Amino acid sequence: xxxxxxxxxxxxxxxxxxxxxxxxxxxxxxxxxxxxxxxxxxxxxxxxxxxxxxxxxxxxxxxxxxxxxxxxxxxxxxxxxxxxxxxx
Amino acid sequence: xxxxxxxxxxxxxxxxxxxxxxxxxxxxxxxxxxxxxxxxxxxxxxxxxxxxxxxxxxxxxxxxxxxxxxxxxxxxxxxxxxxxxxxxxxxxxxxxxxxxxxxxxxxxxxxxxxxxxxxxxxxxxxxxxxxxxxxxxxxxxxxxxxxxxxxxxxxxxxxxxxxxxxxxxxxxxxxxxxxxxxxxxxxxxxxxxxxxxxxxxxxxxxxxxxxxxxxxxxxxxxxxxxxxxxxxxxxxxxxxxxxxxxxxxxxxxxxxxxxxxxxxxxxxxxxxxxxxxxxxxxxxxxxxxxxxxxxxxxxxxxxxxxxxxxxxxxxxxxxxxxxxxxxxxxxxxxxxxxxxxxxxxxxxxxxxxxxxxxxxxxxxxxxxxxxxxxxxxxxxxxxxxxxxxxxxxxxxxxxxxxxxxxxxxxxxxxxxxxxxxxxxxxxxxxxxxxxxxxxxxxxxxxxxxxxxxxxxxxxxxxxxxxxxxxxxxxxxxxxxxxxxxxxxxxxxxxxxxxxxxxxxxxxxxxxxxxxxxxxxxxxxxxxxxxxxxxxxxxxxxxxxxxxxxxxxxxxxxxxxxxxxxxxxxxxxxxxxxxxxxxxxxxxxxxxxxxxxxxxxxxxxxxxxxxxxxxxxxxxxxxxxxxxxxxxxxxxxxxxxxx
Numbered sequence: 254x255x256x257x258x259x260x261x262x263x264x265x266x267x268x269x270x271x272x273x274x275x276x277x278x279x280x281x282x283x284x285x286x287x288x289x290x291x292x293x294x295x296x297x298x299x300x301x302x303x304x305x306x307x308x309x310x311x312x313x314x315x316x317x318x319x320x321x322x323x324x325x326x327x328x329x330x331x332x333x334x335x336x337x338x339x340x341x
Numbered sequence: 342x343x344x345x346x347x348x349x350x351x352x353x354x355x356x357x358x359x360x361x362x363x364x365x366x367x368x369x370x371x372x373x374x375x376x377x378x379x380x381x382x383x384x385x386x387x388x389x390x391x392x393x394x395x396x397x398x399x400x401x402x403x404x405x406x407x408x409x410x411x412x413x414x415x416x417x418x419x420x421x422x423x424x425x426x427x428x429x430x431x432x433x434x435x436x437x438x439x440x441x442x443x444x445x446x447x448x449x450x451x452x453x454x455x456x457x458x459x460x461x462x463x464x465x466x467x468x469x470x471x472x473x474x475x476x477x478x479x480x481x482x483x484x485x486x487x488x489x490x491x492x493x494x495x496x497x498x499x500x501x502x503x504x505x506x507x508x509x510x511x512x513x514x515x516x517x518x519x520x521x522x523x524x525x526x527x528x529x530x531x532x533x534x535x536x537x538x539x540x541x542x543x544x545x546x547x548x549x550x551x552x553x554x555x556x557x558x559x560x561x562x563x564x565x566x567x568x569x570x571x572x573x574x575x576x577x578x579x580x581x582x583x584x585x586x587x588x589x590x591x592x593x594x595x596x597x598x599x600x601x602x603x604x605x606x607x608x609x610x611x612x613x614x615x616x617x618x619x620x621x622x623x624x625x626x627x628x629x630x631x632x633x634x635x636x637x638x639x640x641x642x643x644x645x646x647x648x649x650x651x652x653x654x655x656x657x658x659x660x661x662x663x664x665x666x667x668x669x670x671x672x673x674x675x676x677x678x679x680x681x682x683x684x685x686x687x688x689x690x691x692x693x694x695x696x697x698x699x700x701x702x703x704x705x706x707x708x709x710x711x712x713x714x715x716x717x718x719x720x721x722x723x724x725x726x727x728x729x730x731x732x733x734x735x736x737x738x739x740x741x742x743x744x745x746x747x748x749x750x751x752x753x754x755x756x757x758x759x760x761x762x763x764x765x766x767x768x769x770x771x772x773x774x775x776x777x778x779x780x781x782x783x784x785x786x787x788x789x790x791x792x793x794x795x796x797x798x799x800x801x802x803x804x805x806x807x808x809x810x811x812x813x814x815x816x817x818x819x820x821x822x823x824x825x826x827x828x829x830x831x832x833x834x835x836x837x838x839x840x841x842x843x844x845x846x847x848x849x850x851x852x853x854x855x856x857x858x859x860x861x862x863x864x865x866x867x868x869x870x871x872x873x874x875x876x877x878x879x880x881x882x883x884x885x886x887x888x889x890x891x892x893x894x895x896x897x898x899x900x901x902x903x904x905x906x907x908x909x910x911x912x913x914x915x916x917x918x919x920x921x922x923x924x925x926x927x928x929x930x931x932x933x934x935x936x937x938x939x940x941x942x943x944x945x946x947x948x949x950x951x952x953x954x955x956x957x958x959x960x961x962x963x964x965x966x967x968x969x970x971x972x973x974x975x976x977x978x979x980x981x982x983x
Contacts, residue, residue, distance in 0.1 A: 260425070260609070260610060260611070261600075261610070261611050261612070261613045262610060262633050262634055263614070264615055264632045264634070264681070265630070265631075265632060265634055265678040265679075265680055265681050266630035266631060266678055266679040267628070267630050267676050267677070267678045270624050276745055299676060300676075301626070301674035301675060301676070301923035302644065302648055302670075302675040302676075303670055303674050303675065304410075304426075304580070304667050304668060304670040304671045304673075304674065305408045305425060306408070306430060307759065310674065312626075312674075314623050315621065316622065316624075317619060317621045317622075317625070317626055317674075318624070319385055326431070327431055327434055327435070328431060328453065328454060328682065329679070329681060330644075330678070330679035330680075330684075330686075331453045331454075331639060331644065331687075332686065332687075333451075333453060333454075333684055333687060334502075334687050335394075335510070335723055339771075
């Protein structure tokens, strides 16, 4: 039997995309007013699973406050083997 | 944000379409309805997994324009609850709500669409009021078999969705209250034990009708606006309750790791969950980035199962009082890459023993939040259902199957601030019954020889973890077995607030050539020397004596993917022990002495783990035990210095 120390493969990660100041402004965020002391570098865009299913959020990383929540695909990142099959 | 309690009557009525009292009555009534559906199913179920395990759950969801809020769940299998709001949304959106009619039932069992495993079929009934879709009643109920290469399905060795079992995309099962024969044929041409499945499905259908009827009676009495408002109100209450609970935790970043031993191919890969929890004000984010890729066999969990584990953990730890609805997730975001062993993808990431992988998710949340919770921290449980699945043939050729009856499915919980832990329950994510020994033995050629607690296995603490359970089962015919103890390398019974971890469990099989129990009319003992004659199935064991040894070698559960045994073989399961709470040195000597009297702790264990010196004979004269208080003070002083 092998010893207990077995290798753990490198894990997978969700990428958190950077967000520009222009993108934040387009979302109606006034950094000075809404997040004093923060810059665009404090925000990230990424998919989350929550109460209502999958959403792509733009979120202030320190306060976890979302400035945008857009509905994502129904199954999020799952690709079914039947996806893309046109039966009609 | 205005609290629900601070809304005045006019604001409340505008938001929820009724007065506060009516909304509360309707929210309570929805819980009554799902419970009634479950009672009906329990009273009439035929298959053992429903009747004896309570392996089902019922929910009510709101209509598509509300985004399918799940407003009530039954007090039953918790592992289903976090998946079912998505199960309804994903199934109905794919099927098309516009294609639904009164009298329909739609089914889906795809783990990637609906969560859980293929045997857990979702039966969804749309509820119409005056031709308008207002709700869904859903029963998810484990079907004894759903095809695949293993009878009854419970195995960690199936390699992909094709071996795993029949996957049913959203499919119409009843139309105009009549069975759709092609859908039944799809199941019955692929599944075993259909003579049991058919009456179970008919029972499920009748209880969907009951749920629908009770909803429509509610609507008739209180009005549809009040009903739809109450659906939202119920979820808003949950959301507010979770928000308030989260606000009470200190802000910060909390991290933990957990995992399982290996998959069903070999023991060369350990699967680890990496969890980073960020908590700010009344919001929380749980990021599972860094988690191991999906396993090569059916020990994986799906994304929705991980969502359930997160919800159960947080309800358990921070918001245990209010009823669970989908609203509990409103202040919580889950960040989860696809393709890990807790977010497996088709066709290779087969999902079956999903709780084995999401149990560590729950445990990781427990570990991560331990410091933030302080006295409110909760010890870990026994960590693996250790499910045993076996089948064979009686002398007359009748096939038999046992599933989740004769392994180590029940065991201890961890201690809390409130007191010692229970020693015989089901893992935190479940909420099931324990199949009666008499029921098992009346239906399966098996004899349950032992169900007993293992002394000194509890995590020591001011409050003690539950004791590990040792269970022996004798199989009277030749059989093939799938054993799935997946958390034996490290303690799952995590100690908290200064408490210690529970002991490690293991599994063995005893060949009748070593000990023929019926012939010798004697049980297999529990002394260390008996294990030398066993075949280890799983655990950290001394390779010579084959007794549990945390520093020993790992014995791999699927080294023999299917364990074939002759008549009169005995499987022995020993669960992990539950975690302790608080320093063992703070436990009163009187409580330790009571544990020695009850044989949860030995005299040696009392000295070693608690610093309590006890004299006497626990077995022969349990009431005559004496505490040596002077020696105890001396021993505890020594231990405190260390």
